Amino acid sequence: MNADDIPGKDPLAAADELVRRLQAPRTEQAADPQLEALALAVSANLPVLLWGEPGIGKSAGLRQLADSLGVPLETVIASVHEPSDFAGLPIVGDDPATTGVPMAPPDWAVRLTTAGRGLVFFDELSSAPPAVQAALLRVVLERRVGSLTLPEPVRVVAAANPPSSAADGWHLSPPLANRFVHLRWTHDPRTVARGMAGTWPAVSLPRVDPSRVPSAVARARGVIAGFLTARPGLTHSLPGDAESRGGAWPSPRTWEMALRLLAVGYATGADDKAVAAALIGAGGDGAGMELLTYLEQLDLPDPNRVLADPDAFALPARGDRQLAFLTAVVSAVQTDLTRRRWEAGWTVLAKAVDAGVPDIAARAAADLAALRDTDWAVPSGIDAFVDLLQLSGALPGGG
Template identity: 85%
Template structure:
């Protein structure tokens, strides 16, 4: 059989593309995986050609999910809003908006990653259409399944062809991660060995406690720094990145919870949190968390007499909020009563006002068949005023 002139060339190219992998740590890929685990939209900022698409392919392979890539800059708004399809009787059935093929494939798979590339090169009208996909998960008349994750990539305006700043409503719905390259990693990869970072996996046994810790931490921090709850930057460039708002603080909370539940590296958690609320607010939160050292609320509920209440008011509030959230996450009479034993520490310390909100929340969790525990005595007047207990 006569070989084709290109057969040898194809074999050469196959050999040049062959590579093996080795375990390695990658902060940026771990931060990306953390945000994907938390099911938060992610935006990767980086220069062209540094491996953003390759990173997404490795992540999709590691998660065992399909990946659909959409070049946002070459699409029209109707490609995301859907194209009208006229039926037999539009007056009776309406005009459905047909979704594109990539959305149909993801809906059929039930889970996956959709990767919107060159987002900053898309004009504002296309960005506005994409906002509905990110916010409502709607593409035409199709709703993407909840397990479908959204990742986008953008080049800085200085290096993007006809680049645009992202609109503040769109930018504030993403976790912003800066994607860079390590020359040593590139050199080793071109020698035939690329790193294969491990994907963080949630430990189901840690999930409830992780959420409780994150709630306490973020609530305590914003109690101490209320001015950071919402701050829209002045410049258009800064508004197109990460900045603090109630929405982005909720994202930070979910990232912290995912970090606690997966055991992700501190650097990856830090990058993800800063990517949600911005450099200033994010770095302040991280410094607060380092000093906070919040104990595991589940361990405290298992032995409420063996802990000491923190001395600072914001840390007391963070701790008590975490305890009540942990009770809510796994509500039993024993844990509910242990929660009151913890809150009683605030009464003993002479600061029942700090525990007032936590006490009202804990009282609201009571099953009517459960007797009123002794630890509630110090809060009775307060709870009656709030309506949590009958007069």
């Protein structure tokens, strides 16, 4: 008689223990731009879509991220669900004419709502038929699942295989694709080899520094506003082919996403490569690369430092940089509004007039004037804009 024949002895116990040992690797802090880009987008609370071939670790990356955040992970295989699984199943109550017919949410949405936080991971998205993709639109954009609204701290992540390698793959519909930050998920042979030896890179969520928030918001607004002024044709550009429309492409929605990513990147001090990957994932390769080039050449001064000493700065020479800078200054004033900072803003705008570009400052002047407290006197720096502001209604007649 061998040990496996002893009554009460589990013949698979030793094998299960071996598997447990293999599934408990160490982690270490290591530079991994794609993991950092994912963490950055999750921190910004933007829906993320990971594109990659089957078997390269998309699901494993999400499990590791959820573990590092200490939040529950709900995995939903989108391709095996019906539209009603996301739109909700109608449940008739006592008096439908009075209360309506509520749409019952699925169990995973209820668990996340009960927990109040977590990650929902929609896997195999490109294998979901168009009707299911349409039902997911409201989940991704409005966080509505049936009659239930997911809590704000719940993050949305999805994964897809390229249609060429997906089982019964479909191109994503443009409305659904335009709601995601698209990240390419690849494998690094050296990372995989080290992981097989027992050590994988750790995912750490970027931490927002509260002291950086005002400047981060102001700088990000200035950058995106200045870029779209310089490249207005990129404000909305729907690609012509189905495959490109199912990926990242520029629209007002995705520029709002880029704004948030850039602000979080500034406020966390995130790695430049991670920020670059996230920005390209929001606006697409062409628009994203142009934005990165613009960022490299922009070099905006910190608007809060300028407001602290408005007489000691020089206005940028190029028009798009001037607009980006003045937009950032007004946003900084709005973020921390005091009379001294408001008056310093007019000193900054007056330099634009002295430089012979009052038209560049006109929009910023109207926004700055709208922030005025009625008890504050009109500063001298506003003189050059009085006629314009009175015509726009931002300043009452007679000052």
